[in-house]
Amino acid sequence: MCGAAVEGLASPPMTSRDDQPPRLTTLTFHGPLSEARARRLVDRLAATGPRTVLDLGCGWGELLLRVVGAVPGATGVGVDIQAEDLARGRAAAEERGLADRVVFAEESATDTTRGADVVLCLGASQALSSAAPPRSTVEALRALRGLVAPGGRVVLGEGFWERTPTADELAAMWPDARADEHLSLGDLVDAAIEAGFRPLWVETASTEEWEEFESGYRCATEEWLAAHPGHPSAAATRARVDAQRAGWLRGYRGVLGLAYLTLAPVV
Numbered sequence: 001m002c003g004a005a006v007e008g009l010a011s012p013p014m015t016s017r018d019d020q021p022p023r024l025t026t027l028t029f030h031g032p033l034s035e036a037r038a039r040r041l042v043d044r045l046a047a048t049g050p051r052t053v054l055d056l057g058c059g060w061g062e063l064l065l066r067v068v069g070a071v072p073g074a075t076g077v078g079v080d081i082q083a084e085d086l087a088r089g090r091a092a093a094e095e096r097g098l099a100d101r102v103v104f105a106e107e108s109a110t111d112t113t114r115g116a117d118v119v120l121c122l123g124a125s126q127a128l129s130s131a132a133p134p135r136s137t138v139e140a141l142r143a144l145r146g147l148v149a150p151g152g153r154v155v156l157g158e159g160f161w162e163r164t165p166t167a168d169e170l171a172a173m174w175p176d177a178r179a180d181e182h183l184s185l186g187d188l189v190d191a192a193i194e195a196g197f198r199p200l201w202v203e204t205a206s207t208e209e210w211e212e213f214e215s216g217y218r219c220a221t222e223e224w225l226a227a228h229p230g231h232p233s234a235a236a237t238r239a240r241v242d243a244q245r246a247g248w249l250r251g252y253r254g255v256l257g258l259a260y261l262t263l264a265p266v267v
Contacts, residue, residue, distance in 0.1 A: 019231075020233065021220075021221045021224040021225065021228075021233060021237045022220040022221060022224060024217065024220075025220045026216045026219050026220050027213070027216045027217060028062060029062050029063065029213075030059040030060065030062070030085075030122070030123065031122055031123045031157060031205075031213060031258065032205035032206075032209040032210045032212070032213040032214075032258055033063075033122070033157075033205070033209060033213075033260075034206070034208070034209045034212070037203065037209070037260070038062075038063060038066065041063065041155060041260070041262070042063070042066045042067050042070050043070075044153075044201070044262065045067050045070075045118050045153055045155070045262075046067060046070040046071050048117070048118070048151075048152070048153055049071065050067070050071055050074055050116070050117035050118040050152065050153075051073070051074055051075070051117055052074065052075055052076070052077075052115075052116040052117050052118070052149075053067050053068050053071075053074060053075070053076035053077070053116055053117070053118045053119075053120070054076070054077050054079070054114055054115065054116035054118070054119045054120065054147065055076065055077070055078040055079065055119075055120040055121075055122075056079050056109040056112070056119065056120065056121045056124055056127060056128065057079070057080055057109055057121060057122070057123070057124020057125075057126075057127040058078030058079060058080045058085070058086075058089065058104070058120070058124075059080060059082070059085045059089070059124075060085045060086070060088040060089040060092065061076075061078035061080075061089040061092070061093075061102070061104060062089075062092070063120055063122065063155075064076050064078050064089075064102065064120060065089070065092055065093060065096060065098055065102060067118060067120075068098055068101055068102055069096060069098055074101065075101045075102070075103075076098075076101065076102040076103070076116075077102070077103050077104075077105060077114060077116070078102065078103070078104045078105065079105050079107055079108075079109050079112065079114065080104070080105075080106065080109075081106060081107070081108055081127075083106055086104040086105075086106055089102075089104045090104050108127070109124070109127040109128055110127065110128060110129070110130065112128075112147070114147065115146075115147045115148065115149060116147070116148070116149065116152070117148070117149045117151075117152040117153070118148075118152055118153050118154075118155070119144055119147050119148045119152070119153075119154045119155075120154075120155050121140065121144060121154070121155070121156050121157065122155070122156075122157035122260075123157045123158075123159070123258070124157075125137050125140035125141075125156065125158055126140075128140040128143045128144070129143065133181050133182065134180065134181065134182055134183045137158060137182075137183060137188065137191060138191050138194075138195070140156075141156070141191055141192055141194075141195035141197070142195045142196075144156065144195070144263075145195045145196040145197060145265055148265050150265065150267060151264075151265075151267075152264075152265065153200075153262060153263065153264060154197065154261075154262070154263040154265070155260065155261070155262050155263070156192070156259075156260075156261045156263065157258060157259070157260050157261075158188060158258070158259050158261065159182050159256055159257065159258055159259075160182050160183055160184060160185045160187075160188050160204075160256075160257050160258075160259050161179075161182045161183070161184055161255065161256065161257070162185075162254060162255055162256065162257045163255060164179055165177075165179055165251075165252070165255045168250075169250070169251050169252070169255055170251070171251075172246060172247055172250040172251035173247050173251035173252050173256075174247060174251075177251070182256070185202075185204065185257065185259055188259055188261070189202060189259075189261065192261055192263055196265060196266050197263035197264060197265055197266065198263070198264050198266060199261055199262070199263055200262045200263065200264050201260070201261070201262035202259065202261055203259065203260040203261075203262075204257050204258065204259050204260070205257065205258040205259075205260070207254075210253070210258075214245075214248050214253075217244075218241050218244065218245065221237060221241050222241065224237075225237060225238055225241070
């Protein structure tokens with residue numbers, strides 16, 4: 001898969017430089033997550049009094065930092081393989097006075113032995129399994145069940161099909177997109193239950209959240225293109241963002257959803 005639907009959830013930000021197109025510099029979260037929803041998630045997680053928080057495929061770990069910051073004495077670990085993302089997270093931790101409570105580890109989440117009271121996995125279930133989707137989602141849920149402490153919480157951000165995509169929509173998405181690539185929302189929740197969880201909250205990203213994410217994903221680059229039409233990188237950059245936008249508008253817009261599942265492990 002490619003385009004903002006996946007690349008925007010898993011790739012590193014490009015730091016802004018005068019002579020190069022910036023990327024992801026206008027995004028707060030690495031996915032379609034609003035401030036209002038983030039506050040609700042943080043409040044619910046903080047109310048459980050976690051001592052430890054683990055964020056797998058953390059990117060720059062914005063939600064991780066907010067959860068740790070909301071719970072006095074809590075510590076956190078963010079795991080990712082993208083050094084640029086991790087550097088951004090460390091800088092944010094330093095700015096918020098959390099550098100002594102949050103560690104950003106450059107390592108794979110596959111077969112990790114780390115565990116925590118709260119485990120976050122937002123748009124990164126592929127980091128927990130080498131299986132092809134949607135089997136990777138099922139295996140990721142089983143892995144998450146083994147990582148969360150008794151009485152803890154898992155927040156999984158996972159893609160699902162709002163409806164079965166048409167052939168034309170699939171052709172406009174990412175290379176080799178398949179109609180069986182994602183579960184339905186009902187099947188996703190069933191998979192969580194089968195993995196040993198009870199679904200406390202089932203939420204889905206709204207159209208507004210998707211539009212803010214998709215536009216924010218490209219906004220700084222579009223501004224750069226408007227100001228640097230003759231730059232040596234302009235043609236390749238323009239082709240990339242045009243393809244990403246087309247994949248969203250002609251492919252997965254209104255078809256691909258993102259679920260936020262807050263899960264409690266069954267004892």
